[in-house]
Amino acid sequence: xxxxxxxxxxxxxxxxxxxxxxxxxxxxxxxxxxxxxxxxxxxxxxxxxxxxxxxxxxxxxxxxxxxxxxxxxxxxxxxxxxxxxxxxxxxxxxxxxxxxxxxxxxxxxxxxxxxxxxxxxxxxxxxxxxxxxxxxxxxxxxxxxxxxxxxxxxxxxxxxxxxxxxxxxxxxxxxxxxxxxxxxxxxxxxxxxxxxxxxxxxxxxxxxxxxxxxxxxxxxxxxxxxxxxxxxxxxxxxxxxxxxxxxxxxxxxxxxxxxxxxxxxxxxxxxxxxxxxxxxxxxxxxxxxxxxxxxxxxxxxxxxxxxxxxxxxxxxxxxx
Numbered sequence: 001x002x003x004x005x006x007x008x009x010x011x012x013x014x015x016x017x018x019x020x021x022x023x024x025x026x027x028x029x030x031x032x033x034x035x036x037x038x039x040x041x042x043x044x045x046x047x048x049x050x051x052x053x054x055x056x057x058x059x060x061x062x063x064x065x066x067x068x069x070x071x072x073x074x075x076x077x078x079x080x081x082x083x084x085x086x087x088x089x090x091x092x093x094x095x096x097x098x099x100x101x102x103x104x105x106x107x108x109x110x111x112x113x114x115x116x117x118x119x120x121x122x123x124x125x126x127x128x129x130x131x132x133x134x135x136x137x138x139x140x141x142x143x144x145x146x147x148x149x150x151x152x153x154x155x156x157x158x159x160x161x162x163x164x165x166x167x168x169x170x171x172x173x174x175x176x177x178x179x180x181x182x183x184x185x186x187x188x189x190x191x192x193x194x195x196x197x198x199x200x201x202x203x204x205x206x207x208x209x210x211x212x213x214x215x216x217x218x219x220x221x222x223x224x225x226x227x228x229x230x231x232x233x234x235x236x237x238x239x240x241x242x243x244x245x246x247x248x249x250x251x252x253x254x255x256x257x258x259x260x261x262x263x264x265x266x267x268x269x270x271x272x273x274x275x276x277x278x279x280x281x282x283x284x285x286x287x288x289x290x291x292x293x294x295x296x297x298x299x300x301x302x303x304x305x306x307x308x309x310x311x312x313x314x315x316x317x318x319x320x
Contacts, residue, residue, distance in 0.1 A: 006192040013188035013218075020181030021222030024050070027174025028235055034168045040099055041149035043227075043238025044106055044245070045142055050179040051219035051239060052246045054187065056254070058216050063255045069265040070212055072126075075252055076270050077213025079114070079244045083277045084304030085214070086221045087240050090228040091297030098237040098292075101148065103285040106241050109141065111282060113248050114275045121271065124263045131256030138249035145242075182219035206315040209270060210308070237292070244278070273307050 024047065032042040055078050062071035090096055116137075120130045220243050227236035255261060280303060284296040 006195050009188050009192040013185040013192070016181050016185030016188065017218050017222045020178045020183075020185055020219065021226045022178070023174045024178030024182065024219075024223055025226045025230060025232060025235060027171050027176075027178055029230075029232060030166060030171035031168070031175060034171055037146070037149045038099070038234060039232060040102060040106075040234035040238045041145050043235040044145050044242030046175065047223060047235060047239045048242025048246050049250070050175070051182060051223055052243045052251065053179065053183050054216035054219060055247055056251045057183075057187075058212060059251050059255050060258065063259045063261060068262050070207060071255060072252070072261050072264060072266045073207075073209040073270070074212050074216060075247045076266055076274050077209035078217045079247055079274050080270075080277050080304070080307060081214050081217045082220050082240045082244055083281050084300045084307070086217060086224050087237065087281065087292060088297045088300030088304060089221070090224045090236050091292035092294050092301065093225060093297075094228040094231070095291060095293045096228045096236050097233040098285070098290055099234055100290050102234070102237050102241065103282070103290050105148070106145075106238070106245075107278070107282045107285060110241050110244050111275065111278045113137070113245050114271075114278050117248050117252065118271050118275065121263055126252060126256040126261040128257055128260060131253045131258075131260075134249045134253030135257065138246065138253060141245060141249065179219075182222065185218065206311065209266070209311060233291075241281075269310075277303060 028042045028047050029039060031046070032039045035042075055074055059071045059074050062068070062074065087096075116134075117126075120126055120133075220239055224236040224239050227233070227239065252261070277300075280300065284292060284299065288296055
């Protein structure tokens with residue numbers, strides 16, 4: 001009976017996620033249009049922060065109740081999943097093009113933030129001071145993204161409106177409703193998946209790096225795939241890169257301020273995979289001239305499957 005309830009909960013969550021992603025992408029495009037900023041900056045700020053809300057809630061709750069490995073593993077695992085699985089799937093379904101700024105500025109910043117986290121974790125802890133530095137970095141990144149967009153973006157006056165006759169209020173309503181549905185859908189899926197995993201007797205670190213990480217990344221998955229299919233590459237890629245930056249600077253920053261995090265069962269291999277996947281994205285964007293084609297998507301998906309194989313083997317061997 002419990003298994004049936006979990007399965008039904010997963011199906012309900014998937015349906016809610018679809019509508020949430022659809023509304024969020026439409027609202028984000030309209031919001032960029034009305035505000036006179038690029039879809040990219042909306043993707044790396046509002047959409048990224050919004051779709052990362054499940055990660056924030058899960059990591060904070062896990063840290064407060066003492067589930068350190070789920071708190072840290074959720075972020076590390078989500079960052080790996082966001083690029084390798086989500087962008088991989090999006091590129092496989094619809095080749096995705098983004099602005100040169102994403103390749104030349106935002107993706108290198110994501111790599112830099114990943115390196116910063118690893119340096120901070122060198123002593124085995126993410127401290128209160130580390131958390132304050134990370135939060136300051138998030139504020140600086142958001143202000144930089146807004147400044148850069150205003151400096152470089154020129155709206156296309158001939159472009160057809162996303163929603164003719166609708167204003168800023170309607171755009172904000174769509175964004176808010178979409179985010180709300182994404183959060184509800186993700187929670188339903190994560191709760192059901194964790195229940196199934198705990199019944200199977202797998203470790204806390206494994207749950208954090210896999211099931212919880214993928215589950216809390218479902219808003220990014222839905223949003224990026226829908227954006228890619230709608231030819232909104234700036235939102236598809238910007239959502240992922242912005243979410244990864246927000247996950248480290250915002251989520252781990254706030255969590256560390258509330259309660260310092262130990263390295264725990266999350267290994268250096270997990271951290272290096274997160275960094276390596278970020279570097280792989282930059283290489284693929286550069287080689288594809290700011291486009292992720294199906295071949296790039298296949299490479300990213302293969303890297304995710306390889307990591308999952310290693311993690312499962314390591315966990316079964318008693319590593320975590």
